[in-house]
Amino acid sequence: MAGFQDVFKMLSPxxxxxxxxxxSNFLFGQPEKEQQFQKFTPEQQSALDQxxxxxxxxxxxxxxxxxxxxxxxxxxxxxxxxxxxSMGSGGQRSSAFQSALGRAGSDLESQLAALKPQIxxxxxxxxxxxxxxxxxxxxxxxxxxxxxxxxxxxxxxxxGL
Numbered sequence: 001m002a003g004f005q006d007v008f009k010m011l012s013p014x015x016x017x018x019x020x021x022x023x024s025n026f027l028f029g030q031p032e033k034e035q036q037f038q039k040f041t042p043e044q045q046s047a048l049d050q051x052x053x054x055x056x057x058x059x060x061x062x063x064x065x066x067x068x069x070x071x072x073x074x075x076x077x078x079x080x081x082x083x084x085x086s087m088g089s090g091g092q093r094s095s096a097f098q099s100a101l102g103r104a105g106s107d108l109e110s111q112l113a114a115l116k117p118q119i120x121x122x123x124x125x126x127x128x129x130x131x132x133x134x135x136x137x138x139x140x141x142x143x144x145x146x147x148x149x150x151x152x153x154x155x156x157x158x159x160g161l
Contacts, residue, residue, distance in 0.1 A: 029142035036132045045131065061119055065112055072108050080104060 040048065080100055084091035091097060 025140075025142065027142045029145050030137075030140045032139040033137050035135050035137050037135050039131060039133050048131075061112070061116055064115065064119075068108060068112060072104070076104050076108075077101065 080097065081092055084094065084097040084100070
């Protein structure tokens, strides 16, 4: 003899229509649920993967490095030379000029060295973007959801006949 729970289980939509729930969803509706949505197209995901790989590897800053070195040669060195020339004859041959030039070159190199991992981290960060969003899908009513309350209202009328 089947127990109360067994009878209730047999009356459930999942039992009546199988575990796929196709007929069940139509008749009884769908419960609310959270759902994952892809944020990017496959092409965008491929580009993000490339950025991630570039960020993990050494960053190429040769363009920035070339511009910085050119600016150093065309602006910094002539400015220093002009400053020491204005001090009188032999200013550019002094150890103070050589020292100032060495410090400026050293500063340039340390700034360029610090820039490489910074650019790599930016590329890495862009590649690590979340690929999915979580969305809320509200419950939907099935065909029987609206029919059952109407039948419940009709039953007293039918019972009175």
